[in-house]
Amino acid sequence: MTINITSNHFFDCGTGVKVDGDLDVNASGNKFVRVGKAFDISEQKSLLEKLGLPKTTDPDIVLEALAILQGVRAEPTVVQENALKGSRLAVELLSIGSNLVTVLPFLIGLLPPV
Known part of the structure; x- marks a missing residue:
């Protein structure tokens, strides 16, 4: 373009x-x-790349994680982490040697202000 x-x-x-x-x-x-x-x-990196996820990752797992986080947005970080532990995003991150702690601040930054 x-x-x-x-x-x-x-x-x-x-x-x-x-x-x-x-x-x-x-x-x-x-x-x-x-x-x-x-x-x-x-150069703009895709959201998946910014999270360190492979390009082949289903983007819906990020949307699901954001929906979960929106529900606990005002809670302490430990509550937010616990809410995401069973998510598909958590499983995907673990599969590439990453974890929620490393990406949680970035994900929170994507949400609208409280």
Whole structure:
């Protein structure tokens, strides 16, 4: 996919344009003033990759885990971990040598604020 960024003005910001993903960028006629970084272009990892799971993993196991976490969102971390222990996500993580403790903060970050 190609995105075109033309004739924009960026002032007093840390990053002018942040692009995640495998994209081509055409940029012309843009003005950057007191900008820390004009363009921040990075390859977007899939949610499964961010969790360290193989690409062949059924994405529904992550959705199931998030639904479980939503129900215990306001509870302490130990309660959240216990709620997920029987989940398909926990089983998948164990199969690759990982565990819930390593991915729980990331999963919580995906939920809407309480």
